[in-house]
Every structure is written in C-alpha cells, then in structure tokens.
Amino acid sequence: MFSKATEYALRATIYIAQKSSITHKLSLAEIAAAIDSPPSFTAKILQLLTKDNCVINSVRGPNGGFYITEKSKLLPLKNILEAVNENDLFDKCILGLKKCSETKPCPLHFQYKPIKQELIHLFQTNTIQEISEKADNEYLFINNSI
Amino acid sequence: MFSKATEYALRATIYIAQKSSITHKLSLAEIAAAIDSPPSFTAKILQLLTKDNCVINSVRGPNGGFYITEKSKLLPLKNILEAVNENDLFDKCILGLKKCSETKPCPLHFQYKPIKQELIHLFQTNTIQEISEKADNEYLFINNSI
DNA sequence: ATAATTAAAGGTAATTTTGTCCTTAATTAT
DNA sequence: ATAATTAAGGACAAAATTACCTTTAATTAT
Numbered sequence: 498m499f500s501k502a503t504e505y506a507l508r509a510t511i512y513i514a515q516k517s518s519i520t521h522k523l524s525l526a527e528i529a530a531a532i533d534s535p536p537s538f539t540a541k542i543l544q545l546l547t548k549d550n551c552v553i554n555s556v557r558g559p560n561g562g563f564y565i566t567e568k569s570k571l572l573p574l575k576n577i578l579e580a581v582n583e584n585d586l587f588d589k590c591i592l593g594l595k596k597c598s599e600t601k602p603c604p605l606h607f608q609y610k611p612i613k614q615e616l617i618h619l620f621q622t623n624t625i626q627e628i629s630e631k632a633d634n635e636y637l638f639i640n641n642s643i
Numbered sequence: 644m645f646s647k648a649t650e651y652a653l654r655a656t657i658y659i660a661q662k663s664s665i666t667h668k669l670s671l672a673e674i675a676a677a678i679d680s681p682p683s684f685t686a687k688i689l690q691l692l693t694k695d696n697c698v699i700n701s702v703r704g705p706n707g708g709f710y711i712t713e714k715s716k717l718l719p720l721k722n723i724l725e726a727v728n729e730n731d732l733f734d735k736c737i738l739g740l741k742k743c744s745e746t747k748p749c750p751l752h753f754q755y756k757p758i759k760q761e762l763i764h765l766f767q768t769n770t771i772q773e774i775s776e777k778a779d780n781e782y783l784f785i786n787n788s789i
Numbered sequence: 790a791t792a793a794t795t796a797a798a799g800g801t802a803a804t805t806t807t808g809t810c811c812t813t814a815a816t817t818a819t
Numbered sequence: 820a821t822a823a824t825t826a827a828g829g830a831c832a833a834a835a836t837t838a839c840c841t842t843t844a845a846t847t848a849t
Contacts, residue, residue, distance in 0.1 A: 524826090540828095547826090555826060561824075563826085
C-alpha cells in the first residue's frame, strides 16, 4: 500500500506525538529503535517532515532532537503523506491509466471510487493527536514488539 | 497502490478478455501496444498469468498468442493478483507492522479494516468477464489513448 | 522436411527505492 | 572559548523493481 518511506514517516510521527514535548525531545536513535526502522534512512524522512510542511520540529545539539507542537498534533495524517510526497497516491487510477477520469473512466473506476474516498476521508479527518492517543492504550505499537 | 507489474497484469488480462478467443489469439506485441506497457516486461507478466494459476492460456508458433477461455473469464480479479504474487497486499498492516492483528492492532487498524474489506470484496466478487465487458462500452480503455 | 512465427526462458541493464556513511552546522554544557 | 552532542546535508551503496535482449522451444504453414 505505502512505500517504506511513508510507513516510517507515519510510524515516526505517531511515536513522536506520543512521547515528545518541547521540553522532551527525542533523538533519531530512539525514534528509529522504537519504530523499527533503519536510522540513517529514517533521518532522511524526518528531514522531510521538518521541512516546509513542518509536521514536526527539530533542534540540534545536546538535548536536541525531534518533537511536535500541540498545534501540529491537530494536523490530519494527510499532512504526513504530503511531507513525503505520497499524497497523490489516492488520486491515481487503480489500473495506472493516466487518462482515467469521471467522463472516461477505467473499467474499475466506479467500483474503486468509494473506496478511494474512504481512504482520503481516513487521512483527512484523523489528526495526528487522535491516532497517537490510540497508540497509548491497548493498541499495538512501537517498542512493543513490532 | 499496485506495482507496475500488477497494473500490467490487470490491464493485459482485461484486454485479452475483451478481444481474444480460442480462435483469435493475441500476440504479445498487440497486447503491449494496446495496454501501453513495455513488451519484454509484459512478456514476463503474461508468463506468470499462464503458469499454474492459469488465468490465461498461450500457444506458440504462427497464429499463436494469448487467449482466455470462457471458464477463466468467470474467475475473480483476485486470481490475477495471485498470479503476480500481490495477493497478500490486502492482508498487510497499513503501517507495515508485522504483528498488527485484531488483538494487538496498530493505531489505524480498526479504521482501515472496513476499507481493506471493501478492497478484498471488490477483487473477490468481480469477475474478469464482468470487468472486461465494461471496457467495451463507454468506459475508457486501452487503445483509446491511455 | 523446412522455414517462418510466436511464446518461453534466461541473462543483463537501467531505474527507483531503500539504506549507509561521512562531513558540516547548530546548539548546549562546561 | 572549548568540547561534546545532535540533526542537516551530501555522496555513495545495496537491493528491488522495471525494462531489455538474445537464444531456445514449440507450433504452424508451406
């Protein structure tokens, strides 16, 4: 479904939302260990997340690391996908046809359409905060045997 | 969503179901041109489709090529995914967690679950025939400006 | 039988994705 | 100020996917 990069971006952001604050930043090493991802590759992805889209923040130096603001926690998951450039995923034709559209649909277009819309809805309505709160409770996550 | 290989497999099979019969087989060249795919790569994928799973058939030699039987047309699209080994796609955790399950769900598990089931339903209930008939009518396909 | 045609099969090459490493810049603590 | 720590950034490497090419096997038409 998603690329590894996107999976790591989602997992990392959820973990950061769970565990970090402006006064308690998380190091790359901790994050990568927690979400079971290769540290160096994860570094690249965290860079994307701190860029223009600014889902998360970072500071260098001792006691530096990554954190997320309360304001950013209110962003929908979609913003994470945008940050790693996988946001157009749900716009694409399921058969990969460039010209598939409402007026010239592919043979699966109208069957896939409602599913696509539910996917979009899922990522547009759920905030980082809402999802990260689930990870706190009886839900599986991270450092909890992936 | 799908890999290129799977997209080509779906498009090729739908096209073959549209155009071929036991008495009118389609060459690799025609199929690849029609579905806008690289011929050599498409050849590999068609081989997979003719293997054990046997979604389509082939014969070599003059007037040979690929075709699909009426019986095979009644198979669900899922069989195409199986043939190219992308059938487990819908079983996977959306966050890529190996241990995600009903009892230890990831934070997105229960939100993604109904969508996943609709995807499975889509590929299990629609037959190759049903979908290929759509491609005949006002639907976009193939040789029709991709 | 022979030649022509077509898919099968295998190896190779290009591209993309994933992953690593090393240097630089920023920040902090001393 | 200096040293230590941490992310940023760039170059590089490995792996996977996608794409190509050449030879072989099967089939058909002559």
